Amino acid sequence: MPSNDLDALTLSRRSLLGLAAAGSFVPLRWTEPWPGEAALWRGALEVEEMERFGFPAAVQRVVEAHAALKPIANPWKPLVCKWSFALGLPSEGLHTGLSECPPERTAVELPHRTLPADTPFWYRSSTISLEAGAIAVQADDGAQLWIGSRRVAGNQSVFVFDNGFDNETLTIRVLNKAMYGGLSSVLFASTGGYRRWTAERALRERADLAILKLKSLRNPSRRVLEAAERWADRPSAQTLEDWEGALGHLAFPIVGPSILSLSPDRADIVWHTDRPSKQILTCRVNGGPESSVPVSSDRGSHRAELSGLPPKAVVAYRINGGDETRFRSLPAKPPFRFTVWGDAHVGGDRFRQVVAQMLRDAPAFTVGVGDAVDDATNFERWRLFFEIGSPLFQTTPMYLIGGNHEYDHCFEDLKSPFYEAFALRGTKPWYAWSVANCRFVALDPNVQFPTSIDLGSEQYRWLVEELESRENRLAQWRFLLIHQPPFSQGWTGYEGDLPIRQRLEPLIERYKIDFVISGHTHDYERLTRTYGGHPCTFLVVGGAGGGLEDGPLSPQPKMDKVERRHHYGRFTIEESRVVFEAIASDATCFDTFVRQS
DSSP states (O other): OOHHHHHHHHHHHOOHHHHHHTTOOOOOOOOOOOTTHHHHHHHHHHHHHHHHHOOOHHHHHHHHHHHTOOOOOOOOEEOOOOEEEEEOOGGGOSOOOGGGSOSOOEEEOSSEEEOOSSEEEEEEEOOEEEOSEEEEEEEESOEEEEETTEEEOEETTEEEESSOEEEEOEEEEEEEOSSSEEEEEEEEEEHHHHHHHHHHHHHHHHHHHHHHHHHHOSSOOHHHHHHHHHHHHSOSHHHHHHHHHHHTTOOOEEEEEEEEEEETTEEEEEEEESSOOOOOEEEEETTOOOEEEOEEEETTEEEEEEESOOTTOEEEEEETTOOOEEEEOOOSSSOEEEEEEOOOTTOTHHHHHHHHHHHHHOOSEEEEOSOSSSOTTOHHHHHHHHHHHHHHHTTSBEEEOOOGGGGTTOTTTOOOHHHIIIIITTSOSSEEEEETTEEEEEOOGGGSSSSSOOTTSHHHHHHHHHHHSHHHHHOSEEEEEOSSOSSOOSSTTOOSOHHHHHHHHHHHHHHTOOEEEEOSSSSEEEEEEEETTEEEEEEEEOOSSSOOOOSOOOSSSOOSEEEOSOEEEEEEEOSSEEEEEEEETTSOEEEEEEEEO
């Protein structure tokens, strides 16, 4: 591969702000910086200096007052009762009636965890009486609740009931999508306690966001500083509203910007702010004049569509007159690089290291194959994921594919609000795109329970149409991306996902798929199998941040390579070959695989 092209790209993506945010400063071979690079560097230094030496006095007082806030009063108390357990049947699906609860059950104590995966577990309590209130179910990966014979709708595994009851049993149906799952605890809060807790938690979340916004200001106005001083003297709902009012002219970016590009001539820039506001995005292409791009907004979500881009164009954009950020549109021909990774689980420093390494690679795009977070309904986990990944995501087209954890506690309808808002960005959970001589097909079997892609389902019909499409038939290299691996050896007792394997293998053979890339198992694995004379390589890249597997390997299947270390995958696509490298978070290349056309 020509080195000059990749070297130029590498420098452009190695923004010093990005490396600072990723927690990794490295020596750089310095050439002329891109416009805005110095401003980004100054911003990184200012943030670092303020964190190390303190903020301006008024800001420091409010930061300290926020840190000193008392914990929110906990109204939740464990239910005191006995529990019995029975395995359900995967054929029950997402929703079923109480009549499916097996009559024969075994006494268990909580927390209780068991196998198998993709199976409902039924739990029933002894007879209890409760006043009106709410029940919080802590379960892997979500739960449904009946009080007596009445089904109670829930939100994020919290079930509110307006009337108390006497001498009734609780029936809890836990839906396990991963390996081990079960019922951890069942908590109760009275109506009054639940309402106070909900209100105080919402207030604390507002204060947390306001603190982030305040700390992001380089030169807070006098009005903001005075409001901050008043809040520091008496942090309460009233003064928080006054403080928020002083910050109200600023819409704080809580997620993004990030870039989605499904073709070389188009890129969508997406970001979210803490409140609805008018947003302005300007861009220039290949050093041309700066022009405004229409921004469509829905409450705090904003999207700017850039069209008519030349391949590999240098696109410089700024939001609301801020610093300029740059990315390249997708290439129309090889050579190019892209990276793949999975199961970040917001792994803190581990994910930061992986992001820092990928920044050095300057990929044409990057793909996360599921489980970006470890709790789909926790906004702060999503915000943190995008904060850690922002140096990469705002300079590189990125794609996030649904894993089982993207749907935690969403088992009323398997609609994941934060995943849909922050990751899908207007697409369905399954989609496809082309880059040069490659076709990429992203699948999401987690949109149903049990995990699968049923014959005749909307997703399966789309998949067959996509594999029959002209774009796929003309591609030189064909990739399937799916969170659950068809084959895996690194997770004790798990040989890969059987329903996925049964569904995909006939399609892999018929349409000559070259690579299937997955996560789910927290390690690195590689296996090449031949279908009708055509080789297909299965890769598991589940080491971007979550805890690694540590039990014995499963006896089957015999993978060609298994490594338990934090890592990501790097593809280099050339005219007649593909080079894949497994890169550890310490930059070590520990596996290489080459395919010739």
